[in-house]
Every structure is written in structure tokens, then in C-alpha cells.
Amino acid sequence: MTYTNVVIAGGGTLGSQIAYMSAYSGKNVTIWGRAEHSLESAKARVARWEKAVQAYFKSSDAQIADARKNLTYTTNLQEALKDADLVIEALPESIDVKKDFYEKFGQIADKKVVIASNSSTMLTSDLAKFVDRPEQFLNYHFANNIWQGNTAEIMPSAKTDPQLPATFVEFSHEIKMVPILINKEQPGYVLNSMLVPFLDSATDLWVNDIAQPQDIDKTWMIATGAPMGPFAIMDVVGMNTVYQINAAKKNPEAQKVAQKIKAMIDNNQIGVESGAGFYTYPNPEYKQADFLKG
Amino acid sequence: MTYTNVVIAGGGTLGSQIAYMSAYSGKNVTIWGRAEHSLESAKARVARWEKAVQAYFKSSDAQIADARKNLTYTTNLQEALKDADLVIEALPESIDVKKDFYEKFGQIADKKVVIASNSSTMLTSDLAKFVDRPEQFLNYHFANNIWQGNTAEIMPSAKTDPQLPATFVEFSHEIKMVPILINKEQPGYVLNSMLVPFLDSATDLWVNDIAQPQDIDKTWMIATGAPMGPFAIMDVVGMNTVYQINAAKKNPEAQKVAQKIKAMIDNNQIGVESGAGFYTYPNPEYKQADFLKG
Incomplete structure (x- = not known):
């Protein structure tokens, strides 16, 4: 096992899907949202993913109930980061929003917490400059409807600890993703x-x-x-x-x-x-x- | 019905496949080759396509025997062109070889005979200048293993009679191809x-x-x-x-x-x-x- 306690920052389409597949795969997952109404939207999305995932994997009702127990929602970042092993940032594609989050994260998170970004358009090195631990940071990019389109592209920057991508490869398997290891920064990753x-x-x-x-x-x-x-x-x-x-x-x-x-x-x-x-x-x-x- | 008597110039891989699918579809087909040994190679290829086509379409032995009756081989261009409705040139990708063929064709063929080239790399207008009837000429490009990869790309030049492509659309259906109509000359056609x-x-x-x-x-x-x-x-x-x-x-x-x-x-x-x-x-x-x- 790699990371057990996973925080997803942002409960939008992708964030809520990553959170759901992690919870469905047995991880303890917290969705952190910037406001209560975002968390309400995230819950509504998760209710849709429950149906889609159950149909896709032909899961039992008990499996779906178990997954639900693994999911927590909060707007309190301090609470979210307590005991976290991994944070996946899935906030809007705004450099200001992301910068603000990384700065708060750096002030609160224990030094051992690993962090990743699901950004589609920004390179790891564009974001790493706002992260207090660039060696423990990489881009981790998901497709849509991730139970089916289950690629997880792992893109380190030159500053990322060379050991880190292998852990993400393993974590990807744990949450039913197919890891796609990218050796060097590449705009558009592999797919685009x-x-x-x-x-x-x-x-x-x-x-x-x-x-x-x-x-x-x-x-x-x-x-x-x-x-x-x-x-x-x-x-x-x-x-x-x-x-x-x-x-x-x-x-x-x-x-x-x-x-x-x-x-x-x-x-x-x-x-x-x-x-x-x-x-x-x-x-x-x-x-x-x-x-x-x- | 469009063209009934079809001549394929060149019995190489593609030429023999086009000839075979035309014969299999009920056309009277003549394979014209530049030398006896080319015709022997063409016959050996046709024997392979018979097996492949029979496996692909689950054809009866009678269907395969009928197709065989529709195929004639000759090195005599005059004989080949007698009663021809359509000639498909599938000779090697050499401008000299093709030029030589088009010139001989122009000397022998009745004015009503339509002509097409299966060239992969040359544009219709590159070849049309050697053809005595550019308005009755276009490129007609097949993929490999044409019973399965059954696209037939139809590419006219600016000099081609605007009515001609529609006839090739129909002919393509008659020989079990999916016609891909190309409106203007395009290097690489659609696929490439x-x-x-x-x-x-x-x-x-x-x-x-x-x-x-x-x-x-x-x-x-x-x-x-x-x-x-x-x-x-x-x-x-x-x-x-x-x-x-x-x-x-x-x-x-x-x-x-x-x-x-x-x-x-x-x-x-x-x-x-x-x-x-x-x-x-x-x-x-x-x-x-x-x-x-x-």
C-alpha cells in the first residue's frame, strides 16, 4: 500500500471522480472544497458517479455503501490535512487559485505529505515554484469518466524526487487506474x-x-x-x-x-x-x- | 451498373487484389501484365486472395469458382483493351513506367474507355498530363487487403469531368468498397x-x-x-x-x-x-x- 489517507482539493467533475474511485478502492478520502455550496455540488456529482461506477463494475450495493463510508467532505483545510498522506489538487485551471492553495497547503501540511496536481494545461514546473516541497510534487492527470477512461498520466518535473513516480504507479494500480509514466515534462502529456x-x-x-x-x-x-x-x-x-x-x-x-x-x-x-x-x-x-x- | 469490362494494368499486390474483388463481384476482369513472369506472380497472388476472401466472406466454393471464370490474364495490351469500359492502372510508383503505359493506352484505347490510377504518392494532375483524356481520368486509391480494408479513395483533378466521381462511387459499391469522395487534390488522400x-x-x-x-x-x-x-x-x-x-x-x-x-x-x-x-x-x-x- 502506498497512500491511505487521500485529500482531493476541489470537488468538480474530475476532483469528485478521483475522490470517488479512491474511496471505492478502499482509500480514506476527504474532499476539501472552498465553500459549502461547492461541497453540495460535489455530493451531487458523487451520487452520479456511484450509479455510473456500479453499472460499470456491476458492484454490489454493499460495495457502494462501503465506498460512501470512505468519503468525508469539509471546507476546513486544517482538518482535511490532518493525517493526510497524499493531496491531489483538482482546482480550476487558474494559476492564482492554485498558487493560493499551494501556499496555504505549505503552511499547514506536515512535511511528509505528498502533493500532486491534476492540471491539464500547466506543467509541473509551472506549479512547483509555489510548492514548498517540489521534490514531493508532480502532475497526476486523469481523463474524464475515470472508471472507464482510466489512464493516470504521471509527470514529474526536474525537481521531483526520482523515486516518487514509482509510488504513483503503484497508487494508480491501487485505485484501478492504468499508470502512464511520463519521463520528462511534456505539454499535453501523452494523450493530448x-x-x-x-x-x-x-x-x-x-x-x-x-x-x-x-x-x-x-x-x-x-x-x-x-x-x-x-x-x-x-x-x-x-x-x-x-x-x-x-x-x-x-x-x-x-x-x-x-x-x-x-x-x-x-x-x-x-x-x-x-x-x-x-x-x-x-x-x-x-x-x-x-x-x-x- | 457502371463498368462491366474492367482492365487492371499491373498484377502486383494491390493490382491483383483490385482485380480479384472486381471479378468476385461479377465484373469481367483482365489483368494486363508487362511480362509473362509478372502474370505468373499475379496468378499466385490471386490464389492467396481466393483463400483470404473465402475466409472473410464465408463464400461457397461455387462463388470462388465463378470469380475465377471472370478473370483473364494477358500481356497483349490491344487484346486487353478490346471492349474495356474501365482501366485501373496499378503499376509500380515510377513516373516513367506510368507515362509509358498512359501513352500506349492513348494510342490503343477507344475514346469511351475511362481510366484511373491507384497511385499512392502521385497526384491526379501529375499523371493527367500523360493521359489523352484527362476529363475521363482520376485517382482511385485502395488500401491493402481490400476485402477488409475496403476504402476506395476517389480523387479527381481540376480537369476531371465533374460527373465522373459519382460513377466511381457507384462502381465502388458494386465491388464491395466504401467510396471516399475527395473533392480536391490532396497529397496523402484522406487516410495518410x-x-x-x-x-x-x-x-x-x-x-x-x-x-x-x-x-x-x-x-x-x-x-x-x-x-x-x-x-x-x-x-x-x-x-x-x-x-x-x-x-x-x-x-x-x-x-x-x-x-x-x-x-x-x-x-x-x-x-x-x-x-x-x-x-x-x-x-x-x-x-x-x-x-x-x-
């Missing part, structure tokens, strides 16, 4: 380092009017045996994220993509979430038996 | 326009020592539900092709990739074909039940 250029290549074909999204998806599905092509993946990711990624780039292709995606958003074609994106849901064309026939 | 940057992103992570191939593949498989990650795909594509693509590029990452792939080739790690690549075959680690568990 591949996903972004892949989606870019598909949207380039689309905005340059080379081929239709459905035909592009068919080509990828037939050639690689994948269950989804790039446009079906974008529907899952959601148009808001696809828009943000493209709007942030300066090249004319990305600007064209951002413009076309913006029009979709304005038309409430957000993706799976809104029931329509490149496909319509809940029965998208690409899942139909004859999609790959013609 | 996505596959190349995708594989590049994965090899960049590898040669920059960010993560291990197995972890990179796991990440992709878990996140997208795909049955293979990029390194498993490279094993199928084969290291010779991966080497060629990277060696042709000038950026330092691609040079590093080419060097590491060269070392694999020298060590007979060619991929699935040699029994070893990033994985070992016939039972690669990524297909094993516990691969995505840890």
Missing part, C-alpha cells in the same frame, strides 16, 4: 500530444473542403479498426473545447476551424452533450450497422 | 493525411524519451476505445515504410526516428511481417487481456 494533431489533421481536411466528416471518419474506422473517427471523438470532447484549442492558434486553418465550430456552437450543436454535433444522438449514424457499408 | 501526423506525434514522444511505446499505445487505446495504438499500427504498416516516411523529412525529430527505425530494421524487427517490431507476433502484448489493466 497525439489527440490534438490527429484532430487537427481531420479538421484541416474538413475546412479545406477535401472530404466530408462522415467520409473522413469512415476512412479512419475502416483503416484502423477504431470504433470512432475524429469527428465522433470531437462530439465526445465537445465543441467548446475544440473551439478553444483552435481559437488559441494563429494559423489560418485553425482560424477557419474555430469559425465553423463557433457556428455549430451558436446552433446548439455542442456534441453528445447537446444531442447534436457532427452526428445526432443518442443514435449517431457512425454506430449504425450500415455506416461502414457505404 | 491523418495517419502520418498521428504516427509522427507518437514517434516524437518516443524519440524524445517522453514515454514508452507500450504506454503510448495504452493511452490511445483507453482514451479512444481503439483496438490498436500507433506503435501497433506501425508494426502492421512495416518499418520499411515508417523509415522511408521519416528519412524523407528534414526535421531533427524525423531524423532521430529514422535512425531508431533503421536500427530495428537491421535487427530484423520489421513489424508483423518479420514476427517482431515494437511487439512480438503472433501474440502481441497489446492483444492480451491484461494489457489495459496495468
Whole structure:
């Protein structure tokens, strides 16, 4: 066993999922939130994850009840950090919010407490400068719906103790994750380092009017045996994220993509979430038996 | 029905597969080869495709016998082109070889005969200049093992009759292909326009020592539900092709990739074909039940 008492700072979508899977796996978990209303939202999310996890693992009601007993909620950081072994920071992607948290953490937490960030967009070294123990700090990045999309990307900075990643590999196994060890800092970790250029290549074909999204998806599905092509993946990711990624780039292709995606958003074609994106849901064309026939 | 009498120029791997699937689908097919020994090789290939197609479609012996009756072999171009409706050129990727063929074709073929090229690397307009009927010419690109990887990419040039692609869409259905209509010339068609940057992103992570191939593949498989990650795909594509693509590029990452792939080739790690690549075959680690568990 690695870490037993785990604190998750922030009970948003990812934070509450990490907390839930840790509790479900037998860890003592405290969700720390900045305000009472955040904790209420976190509890509502956990109630959804209970159902999703039970359906996914076919868990007994007793297993779900046990997991619930392992979860505590507090807005009191001092109380949360008492006896903590590991803190996973899953706060909003704001450098000020994170900096503020790390500074408070440093004032309160025992020197032995290990800390990690679930940040998607900030590098370990960007955050380590606010942490009083950079050798006991690394990025620990989860996907969404983590019971199913169960990668846990482990990214140390140059200052991280070289022994620490191996402990996170073990902890990942303990909470039913597949550890992905990243040797050096890499913006986008492993997944987004591949996903972004892949989606870019598909949207380039689309905005340059080379081929239709459905035909592009068919080509990828037939050639690689994948269950989804790039446009079906974008529907899952959601148009808001696809828009943000493209709007942030300066090249004319990305600007064209951002413009076309913006029009979709304005038309409430957000993706799976809104029931329509490149496909319509809940029965998208690409899942139909004859999609790959013609 | 679109084209009934089909000539395939060149009985290599792809040419013989296109010929076989056309014959299997009821077309009258002639394989034209430049020499008797090429035709003998083509016949040996067709014997393999008969077995593969029968296994794939669970065809009766009678269906296979019928297909065989639809296939003729000749080195006589005049004879091959008599009554032809469609010629698909599947000769080696040499501009001289193709130019020579198109010139002979133009001297012999009736004006109504439509012509297409299966070239992977040359654009329609690169070849159209040697064709006496550029309006009746387009690129028609197949994947390997076409009964299974059954995309048929249809790429016209600016000079192609705008009606022609629709006929190829229909013909593709007739020979059990999924037509992928490409509106404008695009180097790499649809598939390679996505596959190349995708594989590049994965090899960049590898040669920059960010993560291990197995972890990179796991990440992709878990996140997208795909049955293979990029390194498993490279094993199928084969290291010779991966080497060629990277060696042709000038950026330092691609040079590093080419060097590491060269070392694999020298060590007979060619991929699935040699029994070893990033994985070992016939039972690669990524297909094993516990691969995505840890």
C-alpha cells in the first residue's frame, strides 16, 4: 500500500471522480472544497458517479455503501490535512487559485505529505515554484469518466524526487487506474500530444473542403479498426473545447476551424452533450450497422 | 451498373487484389501484365486472395469458382483493351513506367474507355498530363487487403469531368468498397493525411524519451476505445515504410526516428511481417487481456 489517507482539493467533475474511485478502492478520502455550496455540488456529482461506477463494475450495493463510508467532505483545510498522506489538487485551471492553495497547503501540511496536481494545461514546473516541497510534487492527470477512461498520466518535473513516480504507479494500480509514466515534462502529456494533431489533421481536411466528416471518419474506422473517427471523438470532447484549442492558434486553418465550430456552437450543436454535433444522438449514424457499408 | 469490362494494368499486390474483388463481384476482369513472369506472380497472388476472401466472406466454393471464370490474364495490351469500359492502372510508383503505359493506352484505347490510377504518392494532375483524356481520368486509391480494408479513395483533378466521381462511387459499391469522395487534390488522400501526423506525434514522444511505446499505445487505446495504438499500427504498416516516411523529412525529430527505425530494421524487427517490431507476433502484448489493466 502506498497512500491511505487521500485529500482531493476541489470537488468538480474530475476532483469528485478521483475522490470517488479512491474511496471505492478502499482509500480514506476527504474532499476539501472552498465553500459549502461547492461541497453540495460535489455530493451531487458523487451520487452520479456511484450509479455510473456500479453499472460499470456491476458492484454490489454493499460495495457502494462501503465506498460512501470512505468519503468525508469539509471546507476546513486544517482538518482535511490532518493525517493526510497524499493531496491531489483538482482546482480550476487558474494559476492564482492554485498558487493560493499551494501556499496555504505549505503552511499547514506536515512535511511528509505528498502533493500532486491534476492540471491539464500547466506543467509541473509551472506549479512547483509555489510548492514548498517540489521534490514531493508532480502532475497526476486523469481523463474524464475515470472508471472507464482510466489512464493516470504521471509527470514529474526536474525537481521531483526520482523515486516518487514509482509510488504513483503503484497508487494508480491501487485505485484501478492504468499508470502512464511520463519521463520528462511534456505539454499535453501523452494523450493530448497525439489527440490534438490527429484532430487537427481531420479538421484541416474538413475546412479545406477535401472530404466530408462522415467520409473522413469512415476512412479512419475502416483503416484502423477504431470504433470512432475524429469527428465522433470531437462530439465526445465537445465543441467548446475544440473551439478553444483552435481559437488559441494563429494559423489560418485553425482560424477557419474555430469559425465553423463557433457556428455549430451558436446552433446548439455542442456534441453528445447537446444531442447534436457532427452526428445526432443518442443514435449517431457512425454506430449504425450500415455506416461502414457505404 | 457502371463498368462491366474492367482492365487492371499491373498484377502486383494491390493490382491483383483490385482485380480479384472486381471479378468476385461479377465484373469481367483482365489483368494486363508487362511480362509473362509478372502474370505468373499475379496468378499466385490471386490464389492467396481466393483463400483470404473465402475466409472473410464465408463464400461457397461455387462463388470462388465463378470469380475465377471472370478473370483473364494477358500481356497483349490491344487484346486487353478490346471492349474495356474501365482501366485501373496499378503499376509500380515510377513516373516513367506510368507515362509509358498512359501513352500506349492513348494510342490503343477507344475514346469511351475511362481510366484511373491507384497511385499512392502521385497526384491526379501529375499523371493527367500523360493521359489523352484527362476529363475521363482520376485517382482511385485502395488500401491493402481490400476485402477488409475496403476504402476506395476517389480523387479527381481540376480537369476531371465533374460527373465522373459519382460513377466511381457507384462502381465502388458494386465491388464491395466504401467510396471516399475527395473533392480536391490532396497529397496523402484522406487516410495518410491523418495517419502520418498521428504516427509522427507518437514517434516524437518516443524519440524524445517522453514515454514508452507500450504506454503510448495504452493511452490511445483507453482514451479512444481503439483496438490498436500507433506503435501497433506501425508494426502492421512495416518499418520499411515508417523509415522511408521519416528519412524523407528534414526535421531533427524525423531524423532521430529514422535512425531508431533503421536500427530495428537491421535487427530484423520489421513489424508483423518479420514476427517482431515494437511487439512480438503472433501474440502481441497489446492483444492480451491484461494489457489495459496495468
